Amino acid sequence: MANKLISQMGLPPSLSHIFSARNILTAKDALSLPEVDLMALLDIEIDLVRSAVAHISEATCPPFQTGLALLEEKMKSGGHLSTLLPGLDNALCGGIPFGALTELVGPSGIGKTQFCLKLALLAALPECYGGLNGRVIYIDTESKFSSRRMIEIGEGSFPQIFRLQGLAQKMAGRIIVTRPTSISEFNDSLQQMKLTLLQNEVKLLIVDSIAALVSWDNEKGTILSRQSPLRGSLSFLKSIAEFSQIPVVLTNQVRSHSSDDTFHYIFQGHRKDTSNSERSESHLTAALGIQWAHAVTIRLIFEAHSGHRFIKVAKSPISPPVAFPFVVESSGITLLNQEGISVAGSEINAIRCQGCNVLTQ
Missing domain, CATH: 1.10.150 (DNA polymerase; domain 1)
Incomplete structure (x- = not known):
């Protein structure tokens, strides 16, 4: 202007x-x-x-808008992809929001990919079965995508639907999988898919995981900064979400934190002095840094402690922090408690992973 x-x-x-x-x-x-x-x-x-x-x-100057006008615009253009996990859907006011970036953070093997496979299936299902009846772009940087596992989730979640001849193959055919091995390949693949994304054929974009691309480029010595190569990608992903009004889901890894300067808000209160084991757990943090954390709209933390795995709503403009214990079954992730457990203080951003693998950096 x-x-x-x-x-x-x-x-x-x-x-x-x-x-x-x-x-x-x-x-x-x-x-x-x-x-x-x-x-x-x-x-x-x-x-x-x-x-x-x-x-x-x-x-x-752009015209001003009232709060009421913004709310009405959001209600008119917005929407959610239901996770079919009632407690989590209620906490997120409907599910994974359209037009925003949703980040899944957690250690390897905790269940992030299982969550993504279920979302991909739900986005591809016909609308008459509660799906979005669309294509899905699944950017699989760690070769974890499994068509067989996705069909198993479908058969466990919708047995009456998947008995129909050819439906499983049809669902799998709607999911486009790419496997870039660098940030540059990732950006190129997004550019190639831009027209498909903007033509409303795609109803969900998943990147599993974004941190792996940065790690591999660092190992190859092709980049000097962890933040700079992602800046363009992040901007493009946000524009895809906003202009296409589709949910964009990104998985992120965790890394060990070697000092006591773990990301911490003042309003969370003073942290108590803890034992070495507890301190070690609290020093796990999301990869990619603060710039990335501020760019995502929703952050769901996957963690394990007290004998359970948890999905924790750690960041949301509309939801209070809450954690749900879960298990992974043949039908995918199942919540053990639909009410959730309130989270406060330093626990909001803490990532615990008893017995799980951690990416060390």
């Missing part, structure tokens, strides 16, 4: 010609000068300058 031409803003022709004659062509040219300097440069009265600046400002 700053580069919008003054000649197209509806100023009186005589005044517009004066701006043009002094080589003040865009809104940025006019608004970056003090009114006194602009008066001297244009050789016109200060009242006329102020009137012109007010007109240019109004034409340049």
Whole structure:
């Protein structure tokens, strides 16, 4: 908007010609000068300058919206992909939101891919069975995608549906799997799929996992910074979610934290002095850093402690922090408690993984 031409803003022709004659062509040219300097440069009265600046400002600035208008727009264009986990769906006000980035964080083997396979299946199912009846792009960076496991989840979740001849094959045929081995390949594959994404054929995009690409590039020595190669990818993923109004789900790994400066909010209160084992658990943190954490809209932490695995809603603009114990069955993830357990203080962002593998960095 700053580069919008003054000649197209509806100023009186005589005044517009004066701006043009002094080589003040865009809104940025006019608004970056003090009114006194602009008066001297244009050789016109200060009242006329102020009137012109007010007109240019109004034409340049985007229109304001009320909170009610934003809410109505969100209700009209928004939506959710149900996880078929009632407690989690209720906590997220419907499920995985359209038009936003949802991140799944947790150690290897905790259940993130199982969660993604179920989401892929749900997005591909016909609408009459509660699905989105669309294609799914599944970017599988660690070769963990399994068509056989996805069909097993489908047979366990929808036995009456998957008895229909050919439905399992049809569902699998709607899921497009790519396996890039670097950030550059990842970006190239997204660019190639842009048209398909924007034509509303795709109802879900999954990246499992984004951290693996960065780790491999670091090992190859092809990049110097963990953040810079992701900046373009992150921006593109957000634009896909917003313009296509589809859910984008990304899995992230955890890494060990060697010091006591674990990411911590002041409102979470002071952390208590804990034993070495507890301190070791609390030093697990999501990979990719703070910049990435701020970019995602929803963060679900997968962790294990006290003899159970948990899905924890750690970040959401509409949901309080809550954790749900779960198990992995033939039908996928099943919650053991639909009510959830309230989470507060430092536990909101803590990642515990008793007996699980941890990516060390």
